[in-house]
Amino acid sequence: AQRVTQPEKLLSVFKGAPVELKCNYSYSGSPELFWYVQYSRQRLQLLLRHISRESIKGFTADLNKGETSFHLKKPFAQEEDSAMYYCALTINNAGNMLTFGGGTRLMVKP
């Protein structure tokens, strides 16, 4: 079965510092990978997906199939980036349900 691991429950950085939120997955096929963000008291929102290769709010993520990783990066963190971040995957032959990692809380200090 597929699995997503986010090793850090909490990541605390200062404003302007680089950020990397780690995500590793296990699945023998070719999954689709996503990052979702949940700001305080708001619903989960899609931040980015690997197939679109976009940069959203300065965040990027590259799928590394060799290392089965999909780490989320931003060169300069902003206070408004403070939120819960969830890495997730879907496999298209299983109804597109999302398998989520445990989440990482990012705190950006002023």
Added chain:
Amino acid sequence: DSGVTQTPKHLITATGQRVTLRCSPRSGDLSVYWYQQSLDQGLQFLIQYYNGEERAKGNILERFSAQQFPDLHSELNLSSLELGDSALYFCASSGDYNEQFFGPGTRLTVL
């Protein structure tokens, strides 16, 4: 609001009771997904419906059931509630491009 809506926002009930959570998908979305978010289990997929038919099943207990109606709204029924069922229940919907849009969630507290 053209996004995913869920009612009620909060629900407090007692063990052994039965509750129904409601979800209205985005206009035009045929797929509805239910997820449970708890402190110990994280975010887990429960069940998916597509245009009224069950499409996929995840870690859904036998005490739980769901359905999707002809107008595409969905209901999640939770019965014989236990303390451990206390969680945030999210609904999501998706259209053609597989991007799932989430509702605000229903927070269930079982006392």
